[in-house]
Amino acid sequence: MFSAEIVGAWIAVFLTLAIFSYLYRDNPFYKVAEHIFVGVSAGYWASMFFWTQIQPNLFGRLWPALHEGQSLGILGKVWYGIYNFFNLIYPPAFPDGGVATGHGMQLIYLIPLILGIMMLLSVFSKFSWFARWGIAYVVGMAAGLRSYGFLNSNVIGQVKGSIIPLVGDVSTGAIINGIILLIGTITGLMYFYFSKEHKGWFGKIGRIGIYFLMISFGASFGFAVMGRISLLIGRFTDLKTFGGADYHHASLWLLVAMVVLLGIWSFFNKEEKLTKGNTPK
Amino acid sequence: MKKLADLVIKLGNVDRRWIFVIIAIVVMYPLFKPLGLPIRPTESSLQVYNAIDALPEGSKILLSCEYGPSTKPEIHPMTVGVLRHLFENGHKVYVTCLWPDGQFMAREALEQVAENEYDRTYGEDYVLLGFRPGNEAVIKGIVSDIRKMYTIDSRGIPIDKIPMMEEVKNIYDLDFIFCASAGYPGTVEWVQLAADPTGIPMSTGVTSIQVNEVMPYVDAGQIRGILAGMPGAAEYEALIGKAGIATSGMDAQSIAHIVIVLFIIFGNIAFYLERQRSKKTF
Numbered sequence: 001m002f003s004a005e006i007v008g009a010w011i012a013v014f015l016t017l018a019i020f021s022y023l024y025r026d027n028p029f030y031k032v033a034e035h036i037f038v039g040v041s042a043g044y045w046a047s048m049f050f051w052t053q054i055q056p057n058l059f060g061r062l063w064p065a066l067h068e069g070q071s072l073g074i075l076g077k078v079w080y081g082i083y084n085f086f087n088l089i090y091p092p093a094f095p096d097g098g099v100a101t102g103h104g105m106q107l108i109y110l111i112p113l114i115l116g117i118m119m120l121l122s123v124f125s126k127f128s129w130f131a132r133w134g135i136a137y138v139v140g141m142a143a144g145l146r147s148y149g150f151l152n153s154n155v156i157g158q159v160k161g162s163i164i165p166l167v168g169d170v171s172t173g174a175i176i177n178g179i180i181l182l183i184g185t186i187t188g189l190m191y192f193y194f195s196k197e198h199k200g201w202f203g204k205i206g207r208i209g210i211y212f213l214m215i216s217f218g219a220s221f222g223f224a225v226m227g228r229i230s231l232l233i234g235r236f237t238d239l240k241t242f243g244g245a246d247y248h249h250a251s252l253w254l255l256v257a258m259v260v261l262l263g264i265w266s267f268f269n270k271e272e273k274l275t276k277g278n279t280p281k
Numbered sequence: 282m283k284k285l286a287d288l289v290i291k292l293g294n295v296d297r298r299w300i301f302v303i304i305a306i307v308v309m310y311p312l313f314k315p316l317g318l319p320i321r322p323t324e325s326s327l328q329v330y331n332a333i334d335a336l337p338e339g340s341k342i343l344l345s346c347e348y349g350p351s352t353k354p355e356i357h358p359m360t361v362g363v364l365r366h367l368f369e370n371g372h373k374v375y376v377t378c379l380w381p382d383g384q385f386m387a388r389e390a391l392e393q394v395a396e397n398e399y400d401r402t403y404g405e406d407y408v409l410l411g412f413r414p415g416n417e418a419v420i421k422g423i424v425s426d427i428r429k430m431y432t433i434d435s436r437g438i439p440i441d442k443i444p445m446m447e448e449v450k451n452i453y454d455l456d457f458i459f460c461a462s463a464g465y466p467g468t469v470e471w472v473q474l475a476a477d478p479t480g481i482p483m484s485t486g487v488t489s490i491q492v493n494e495v496m497p498y499v500d501a502g503q504i505r506g507i508l509a510g511m512p513g514a515a516e517y518e519a520l521i522g523k524a525g526i527a528t529s530g531m532d533a534q535s536i537a538h539i540v541i542v543l544f545i546i547f548g549n550i551a552f553y554l555e556r557q558r559s560k561k562t563f
Contacts, residue, residue, distance in 0.1 A: 023301045048381040053414040056433075102432035102439050145417045149473025153503060157477060161501020181500075220493045223510070227355060227489035229537045230511035232308055233530040234354025240312055 006250075009242040013250045016235050017258050027262060055093050056101040061109045065100035184212040286554050293551020300544060307540045311532035318532050325499060326516035328506025329484040333363065333457070338371045340456040341449065343423075345471065346390075348463035349382030352488050357386060358514035358527035359486035360461045364394040366521050368401055373445050375455065378412040379419055379466045384435055403436075404443045411435030416466040420474040424452045458483040468495050472503050486513060 018033035063083040066072075072080060086094040115134040122131035162185050164170075164178035190202070191209030198206045243251030322330070336342070344363065348356040367374050376391065378384045387409055395401040403409075410431045413419045422430035427449060431440050440446050448454060458481055462468040468485040476483035482505055487495050489510030498504045508517055511534055514527035 023298060045381070048412075049414055052381065052412055057413075142417070145421065145474070149417070149470070149477075153469075153473040153477045153498070157501055157503050158497060161497065161503070216493065220490075223489040223492045225541055226510050226512070226534070226538070229308065229534055229541075230355045230489065230530065231351070232304075232537075233312070233511070233533045236305075236309055236312055236533075237354070237526070237530065240309075 006247055009247045010250045010254070013239060013242050013254050016239060017251075017254055020235075021258060021262060024262065025266075027265060029258060029262070050093075055099065057103075058109055058113060059094065060099040060101035061103045061106040062113070063094075063098045064103050064105050065095075065098035183208070188212050286558075289547070289551050290555050290558070293548055293555065303540065304537060307536050308533045311536055312529075315529065316532045316536070318535050320512075320515050320519045320528065320531055322516040322520050323509075323513075325496075325507045325509065326513050326520065328499070329363075329486070329508055330366070330506075330517065330520040332482060332484050332505040333366055333459070334370070336370065336372060336457055340372045341445075341454065342367055342372050342374050343452070343455045343458045344374055344376045344387075345458070345460045345462075346376060346378045346383035346387040347380045347467040348386060348461060348488075349380055350386075352463035353386065354526075354530065355488045355510050355514065356461050356463055356486060357390065358511070358525050359508045359517060360386065360390045361394055361525060362514060362517040362521060362523070362527070363459055363461070363486070364390055365398070365523055366517075368394060368399040368406070369521070373405075374407040375445075375449070376407065376409045376411075377419075377423065378410075379416060379470075380463075381412050381414075384409070384412040388435070404438070405445055408443055408445055409435040410440075417470050417474055420466070420470055424475055424479060426451050452479055452481060455481060457481065460485045462486070462491065463488045464491065467491075468498075468504070472498050477503055484508075486517075 015033050015036065018029040021027055022030040063080065066080070080098070083094060083098065087096060115137055118130040119134035120131075121127040162181060164174070164181065166175050166178060170178075187205050187209035189209070191198075191206040191213065193206075196202055239251045241247070243249055333342075344360070344367075346360060364374065374395075376387045378387055391407060391409060395403075395407050401407055410427075411434060413422075413430050415422070415430075419430055427446075428440055433439055434443060452458075452475055458471060458476055460468045460471045460483065462471075462485060468487055468491070471483060471485075475481065483503075484505045484507070485495060486508035487510070492507065492509045495504065495507055499507050508514055511527050511530055514525075515531045518525045518528050
């Protein structure tokens with residue numbers, strides 16, 4: 001009668017309504033949902049990263065699965081001896097004979113392992129300085145990777161994109177668009193030029209730039225509203241689905257139960273409501 | 282006139298929870314009673330459709346899923362719509378994910394479209410390579426040597442044993458990139474590290490909130506069109522002629538927008554009247 005799917009639907013409905021209940025005011029349902037969300041997210045990410053990255057890509061390269069009949073030297077035996085110790089502690093992550101993910105042994109991966117351990121040492125105040133090495137590596141690598149991409153796509157690509165021909169086989173609409181784009185780009189950039197005081201003709205140009213920026217912020221706000229409404233539609237669609245007979249009217253029952261319980265809770269917490277005024281901002 | 286102004290000011294100061302209730306009602310009503318409002322494809326959605334439609338049969342397409350359950354209502358219909366279009370035209374689809382949740386979203390979409398609707402064969406017509414952490418580093422890996430990032434697929438099958446992977450060494454062996462993105466890492470990173478440096482054509486579908494960030498790449502010709510949020514997904518469904526969940530949500534979207542615009546106008550009038558009155562008082 002109650003399959004995993006139905007139980008899942010009831011949990012989903014409860015959590016959705018619990019989050020929505022914050023629109024009324026901060027309450028125990030919302031707090032429960034909030035804490036579950038934070039806990040589950042942290043656990044999910046930690047588990048996902050371990051099983052998709054650390055186990056296959058790090059351990060899989062440090063202790064790859066041994067082929068049948070493969071012989072090991074003394075160092076190899078010591079190395080796999082360490083692995084066998086981990087195997088005794090937690091076999092699912094360290095299966096017998098090595099991690100079979102198709103990698104060969106690459107001991108260079110000891111460096112990220114050491115850097116990772118150094119980052120974890122940040123929890124101990126005495127050794128927290130070790131973490132800087134790992135962070136420095138990550139920051140340096142990310143900066144190197146992104147700098148080329150930004151220069152190529154966001155600087156050169158965008159400059160090229162803003163150069164629009166005004167003559168030849170171009171429609172009137174495209175010419176007008178091109179001129180607006182040119183004015184918007186130049187005035188917008190001028191607004192962010194702070195080495196000259198924004199007065200006189202320079203101030204006027206900067207002011208035009210502000211109008212372009214305001215239009216851009218308005219568009220961003222509009223899109224943000226559209227996005228939030230889309231998400232609301234998604235939740236309501238699910239609530240509608242789970243309100244059907246297939247799910248034993250989960251949405252309806254839980255909504256009624258939560259409204260009644262919130263009403264009772266509100267009745268006994270009137271004072272808190274008046275003093276704190278904890279309605280959503 | 283004074284009474285009307287009083288009423289407007291009073292309504293302008295109404296408890297915000299009434300606004301939440303009104304929004305909830307106007308969003309819910311069309312879900313129960315669809316209005317069937319028309320959907321007209323915009324130029325940017327049309328660009329995506331044309332770019333994919335122009336690919337010769339049997340092209341190799343990289344579909345990257347960078348979204349999760351929180352942005353599913355906006356992005357998932359795009360993934361489903363694009364997959365339908367790709368399988369309809371007989372292309373091979375390689376699915377990667379830079380977000381851990383993306384793998385589950387991709388699996389759900391592939392199960393629905395590839396297995397149930399088009400009866401495609403895994404490993405021959407499509408493959409779910411799955412999630413790899415590393416953000417930009419994963420894209421760089423796919424660009425240089427896909428086997429450095431993926432030795433096995435999401436099902437644990439070694440890459441070298443997957444028939445459709447035989448001719449694919451890196452991104453240069455693929456014909457088109459479609460990125461279904463809800464943030465970082467996503468469309469911007471694919472443009473910067475894959476599409477722009479290699480010249481492989483790319484289209485994208487993004488959340489509404491990202492549109493302003495990604496649109497300059499479309500205008501500059503670095504991306505071929507963009508599906509913008511749920512309306513973009515609904516437009517794509519209209520273009521391929523297969524209405525889906527985005528189409529059914531568009532009535533609610535349109536009505537909610539009208540109500541929000543009315544609220545903004547009304548709120549501004551109330552604010553203006555209140556300010557005028559306070560000026561007179563002093």
